[in-house]
Amino acid sequence: MTLTIGLTGGIASGKSTVSAMMRELGLPVIDADEAARAVVRPGEDAYRQIIAAFGPGILQTNGEIDRAKLGAIVFNDEEERKKLNAIVHPAVRQKMLAEKEALVRSGAKTVVLDIPLLFESGLTSWVDKVLVVYVDDDIQLRRLMERNGFTEEEARARIRAQWPLVEKRKRADAVINNNGTREETRRQLLAILKQWDALEK
Ligand SMILES: CC(C)(COP(=O)(O)OP(=O)(O)OC[C@H]1O[C@@H](n2cnc3c(N)ncnc32)[C@H](O)[C@@H]1O)[C@@H](O)C(=O)NCCC(=O)NCCS
Numbered sequence: 001m002t003l004t005i006g007l008t009g010g011i012a013s014g015k016s017t018v019s020a021m022m023r024e025l026g027l028p029v030i031d032a033d034e035a036a037r038a039v040v041r042p043g044e045d046a047y048r049q050i051i052a053a054f055g056p057g058i059l060q061t062n063g064e065i066d067r068a069k070l071g072a073i074v075f076n077d078e079e080e081r082k083k084l085n086a087i088v089h090p091a092v093r094q095k096m097l098a099e100k101e102a103l104v105r106s107g108a109k110t111v112v113l114d115i116p117l118l119f120e121s122g123l124t125s126w127v128d129k130v131l132v133v134y135v136d137d138d139i140q141l142r143r144l145m146e147r148n149g150f151t152e153e154e155a156r157a158r159i160r161a162q163w164p165l166v167e168k169r170k171r172a173d174a175v176i177n178n179n180g181t182r183e184e185t186r187r188q189l190l191a192i193l194k195q196w197d198a199l200e201k
């Protein structure tokens with residue numbers, strides 16, 4: 001039996017930081033953000049649907065989707081965001097499930113699904129355990145502004161597009177507090193993975 005761990009949190013709470021640590025420990029990670037980028041490449045169905053829905057103005061000159069432009073639209077308008085989600089999410093789910101099935105078939109002891117919108121999209125039934133990477137609001141805002149070069153307003157718009165982290169924390173099987181150093185985060189992660197017997201022997 002494969003143990004499926006859902007890794008989630010909020011934007012810039014530290015999911016990628018934790019998923020990189022999990023990979024280093026040898027765990028296979030399937031990343032929803034990566035899948036969401038793959039399914040909107042030129043030639044894909046979702047790419048065509050996005051152009052039909054948002055117009056060719058959201059393309060870069062090389063034909064790829066201008067993610068900054070599309071982000072500015074969807075993070076400032078819930079209806080537009082729902083429109084994009086309705087196009088991208090089904091394709092992302094299909095891709096992630098196929099990758100997960102392949103890993104289960106190959107006998108993986110543990111599979112990690114890194115899904116920022118695990119709760120918002122109602123996907124908790126996909127996983128056996130939910131691991132939430134938590135940070136305080138002020139640290140989340142600061143790290144997001146620094147990482148993406150966003151203004152405070154831009155960063156807050158993205159944070160508002162997700163459930164509050166405190167709500168996610170309440171529903172978690174385990175929580176990593178990522179307010180501190182990366183080393184402190186690594187220690188918490190190791191303790192949780194040992195408790196869940198998630199690591200290969
Ligand atoms: C709007 C887009 C083009 C912006 O791209 P950009 O490269 O700036 O951001 P990136 O994709 O790396 O996402 C960064 C973070 O934003 C958050 N986020 C992304 N999309 C959404 C969304 N629809 N609702 C809430 N939060 C979101 C997640 O925490 C994600 O980790 C892109 O995020 C997108 O296509 N979103 C729709 C698909 C989606 O929901 N992806 C998230 C996981 S499936």
Ligand SMILES: Nc1ncnc2c1ncn2[C@@H]1O[C@H](COP(=O)(O)OP(=O)(O)OP(=O)(O)O)[C@@H](O)[C@H]1O
Pocket residue numbers: 009010011012013014015016017018033116143144147178179180181182185
């Ligand atoms: N413990 C930490 N100490 C200092 N900086 C950190 C720590 N953890 C993460 N960061 C930094 O905070 C930012 C956000 O972290 P990360 O990219 O891992 O978040 P994320 O949850 O994957 O974000 P997203 O939802 O946007 O994909 C990054 O710039 C990262 O380097």
